Amino acid sequence: MSSATKALTLLSYFSTSRPEIGLSQMCRIAGRDKATTYRHLQALETAGFVEQIPATKQYRLGPALLQLAQVREATVPRKDGAKAALAALADATGETAHATLLSGNVLYGLCDCESPHHSTRAVIDMNVFPLHATASGLCSLAFGPEELLRTAVTNLEAFTENTATTEAELETLVEDVRLTGFGRGDKSFATETQGLAVPVFDHTGHFAGAVAVASVASRFTAELECSIKSELIIAAREITRNWGGTIPDAIEALWTASLNNPTEMESTS
Known part of the structure; x- marks a missing residue:
């Protein structure tokens, strides 16, 4: 060196x-x-x-x-800082990868990348992600500003039978994300889609958005879940670095503990 x-x-x-x-x-x-x-x-x-x-x-x-930070932010937009990581994530998992960006109390879709490995793929066709019904939204509630949860409970629309429709149900899901470091959309927005997400951070040191994988539910297995989680961590680190941030040590510890407990993952799949 x-x-x-x-x-x-x-x-x-x-x-x-x-x-x-x-x-x-x-x-x-x-x-x-x-x-x-x-x-x-x-x-x-x-x-x-x-x-x-x-x-x-x-x-x-x-x-x-x-x-330097101002020059970086002006010349390398958030979307550009995520695209390469999403392409690698989609290729490694065989599923659709996407990133979201939190602005105020709204979680916007930033960009996505579909994997070429399967003809049947999860399609991301929304600009605003429901905080209570998506893996990325649950990451926002777990690691974003406290007021987000108050915003989310004002509109608990039932998209599927698995959607959290009460404040107590939502708080349980959010607590699970805080304990594992992974957001999980268990067919909660679309019955044919299983989602996993992790938080990303920017130069402010705060939660900036999420990177996620939307899998076709019929091929989602415990083995695929473990692979997706490992690849999500890699993608989150890269996007966070490109956005000028650092993954907090506490989040890294949660990821390590979760990946070292395959029994837990199998029981939730």
């Missing part, structure tokens, strides 16, 4: 939960000696990538990153 790479890697240790880091703490996090870490921080400070707070001597992200 080059000296420049080592210096730039220090930027990844800053987050919304850890916006300021002192020299000694940075040494422990990065696993480097004090002299090397200080030299790298000095280089980053000279470039404007970090700045030192005079009162505490701790470091925080610098103003140069704001300009």
Whole structure:
């Protein structure tokens, strides 16, 4: 790893939960000696990538990153940041992959990609996703703003016999997503479709939307579910990275625990 790479890697240790880091703490996090870490921080400070707070001597992200982030956001739209990951997801799972974007209290469809491996495919033909009846919507309720749940319960339309139509039913589904890290649409929007979704995050550190796979229910098995979940994680990490974010450690831990418990997945399929 080059000296420049080592210096730039220090930027990844800053987050919304850890916006300021002192020299000694940075040494422990990065696993480097004090002299090397200080030299790298000095280089980053000279470039404007970090700045030192005079009162505490701790470091925080610098103003140069704001300009770069604005350029990135202006030149690489959200849709472009998701397309390649969706294509890979559809190819790996053999099912339809799609991404959604949360704006205010509305979950919009961003883009989708159908797999060429089957002639029968799930078709995504909606612009706004019901929060209570789709895997992506349940991810939004579990990891998005708290007020979303209050919005969702005002319109619990029954799309199928599996749709949650009471606040208690919806809260149970949302709690399951919070415990596993995966949203599940168990034929809740369309009887012929089984959905799985995971959250994605952007540069703000907050929930930005979801990436999902819509499977034809007749070929959905426990084995396919395990494969989809693994591929969803890969796609979520890539889209989140392209959107300037980082997957929270707590979400990564949920995914790991869920994938390490195949019995649970088999019982819910």
